[in-house]
Amino acid sequence: MARIACHHIVALPLKSSFLTRTSSICFPETSLSTGFRRRFSSNSKISMSLKAGIVGLPNVGKSTLFNAVVENGKAQAANFPFCTIEPNVGIVAVPDSRLQVLSNLSKSQRSVPASIEFVDIAGLVKGASQGEGLGNKFLSHIREVDSILQVVRCFEDNDIVHVNGQVDPKSDIDVINLELAFSDLDQIEKRIDKLKKSKSNNSQVKVKEEAEKSALERIQEALMAGKPARSVALTDFEKESISHLCLLTMKPVIYVANVAESDLASPESNPYVKNVMELASELQSGIVTVSAQVESELTELPSEERTEFLTSLGVDESGLGNLIRATYNLLGLRTYFTSGEKETKAWTIHAGMTAPQAAGVIHSDFEKGFIRAETVAYNDFVAAGSLSAAREKGLLRSEGKDYIVQEGDVMLFRFNV
Ligand SMILES: Nc1ncnc2c1ncn2[C@@H]1O[C@H](COP(=O)(O)OP(=O)(O)OP(=O)(O)O)[C@@H](O)[C@H]1O
Numbered sequence: 452m453a454r455i456a457c458h459h460i461v462a463l464p465l466k467s468s469f470l471t472r473t474s475s476i477c478f479p480e481t482s483l484s485t486g487f488r489r490r491f492s493s494n495s496k497i498s499m500s501l502k503a504g505i506v507g508l509p510n511v512g513k514s515t516l517f518n519a520v521v522e523n524g525k526a527q528a529a530n531f532p533f534c535t536i537e538p539n540v541g542i543v544a545v546p547d548s549r550l551q552v553l554s555n556l557s558k559s560q561r562s563v564p565a566s567i568e569f570v571d572i573a574g575l576v577k578g579a580s581q582g583e584g585l586g587n588k589f590l591s592h593i594r595e596v597d598s599i600l601q602v603v604r605c606f607e608d609n610d611i612v613h614v615n616g617q618v619d620p621k622s623d624i625d626v627i628n629l630e631l632a633f634s635d636l637d638q639i640e641k642r643i644d645k646l647k648k649s650k651s652n653n654s655q656v657k658v659k660e661e662a663e664k665s666a667l668e669r670i671q672e673a674l675m676a677g678k679p680a681r682s683v684a685l686t687d688f689e690k691e692s693i694s695h696l697c698l699l700t701m702k703p704v705i706y707v708a709n710v711a712e713s714d715l716a717s718p719e720s721n722p723y724v725k726n727v728m729e730l731a732s733e734l735q736s737g738i739v740t741v742s743a744q745v746e747s748e749l750t751e752l753p754s755e756e757r758t759e760f761l762t763s764l765g766v767d768e769s770g771l772g773n774l775i776r777a778t779y780n781l782l783g784l785r786t787y788f789t790s791g792e793k794e795t796k797a798w799t800i801h802a803g804m805t806a807p808q809a810a811g812v813i814h815s816d817f818e819k820g821f822i823r824a825e826t827v828a829y830n831d832f833v834a835a836g837s838l839s840a841a842r843e844k845g846l847l848r849s850e851g852k853d854y855i856v857q858e859g860d861v862m863l864f865r866f867n868v
């Protein structure tokens with residue numbers, strides 16, 4: 452296996468999911484895990500969950516990581532319409548080697564990668580849920596993201612102040628998680644009070660409110676026991692009933708252990724990283740190790756010098772690609788392709804989406820007027836060499852409106868307008 456500047460330690464679906472069409476993915480038990488098998492009903496509102504928030508104590512390396520990821524994401528794809536929406540929100544390309552392969556085969560004029568949004572959120576401190584530091588404002592920024600990358604300081608450096616005086620990943624993680632839990636508890640308490648006072652006579656509303664109350668009571672219990680909301684088993688109906696609250700501890704988390712450059716080659720031997728690994732597994736979350744400092748220095752170097760720098764640190768490649776892919780997968784996102792002479796493009800869908808829903812990602816008219824999809828698995832497309840060759844060999848299938856789009860499908864939609 453290639454040595455990389457970012458090691459995925461927990462079974463997060465990284466590269467494997469991109470190599471096989473139907474990948475067997477082992478996700479931590481998050482709220483998203485059921486989504487793999489779940490089908491999206493056609494009337495359910497689909498929003499592309501694309502935002503990952505970089506969260507952590509002050510001065511742990513969040514902005515350093517954010518800048519490196521954004522710079523790297525931009526560099527990954529010259530044709531990618533990169534933009535920084537606000538100074539602290541950046542869209543980055545999801546690196547995917549399949550894109551270039553398809554693009555070459557189709558002799559496309561350009562290729563467009565999938566993308567996700569990263570948000571650099573200011574540091575959280577103890578007491579934030581009571582308004583300390585930048586307090587509730589920043590908790591509300593976290594509320595808006597779909598997944599959390601929690602940066603944990605695992606590097607020693609006496610010149611860089613640690614808000615609590617010493618490097619202690621367990622304590623840092625506890626501080627952040629406690630603030631998130633307090634904020635959720637506060638919201639839940641208010642909501643349960645409101646639900647108790649509800650006088651609705653509408654039976655449908657009543658059923659929904661009962662489901663919401665029952666879910667919230669169970670989440671409240673879990674939070675009091677130090678567990679995140681995502682650890683509570685909920686039905687789809689219950690999940691939907693509480694979704695308006697955007698609970699912070701419901702969001703899937705990846706712990707990003709930010710290590711010194713000297714630890715990059717074997718992060719597992721750093722006891723701080725070990726602590727983070729143990730906690731991540733207890734909290735049903737993923738972990739990646741990365742050195743934000745190294746990544747930021749890499750973006751400053753001309754590409755020919757990057758390999759040399761990485762080799763001197765004992766690794767082969769930058770860790771950001773893996774971090775971005777891990778985040779993409781954590782968000783429950785999947786990719787299908789369209790490929791032709793004009794362009795080859797990676798489109799982002801949720802796992803479980805049907806062909807018309809996937810077509811709707813391109814344009815709502817494609818979904819409304821959907822007739823059929825012609826589809827071929829990525830590996831079959833590559834083996835055949837082109838869409839027409841795949842058709843001749845009978846590898847191109849014609850699929851109807853119930854077809855669940857698979858990771859890596861290359862698709863062509865037939866529709867009426
Ligand atoms: N892996 C690392 N090794 C050594 N130094 C690092 C590492 N990662 C970040 N730093 C340094 O730590 C300092 C703080 O980094 P940064 O400003 O990114 O933190 P932050 O979490 O965004 O802080 P804030 O919450 O105040 O915005 C910087 O001087 C940065 O160069």
Ligand SMILES: [Mg+2]
Pocket residue numbers: 513514515573574
């Ligand atoms: Mg910062």
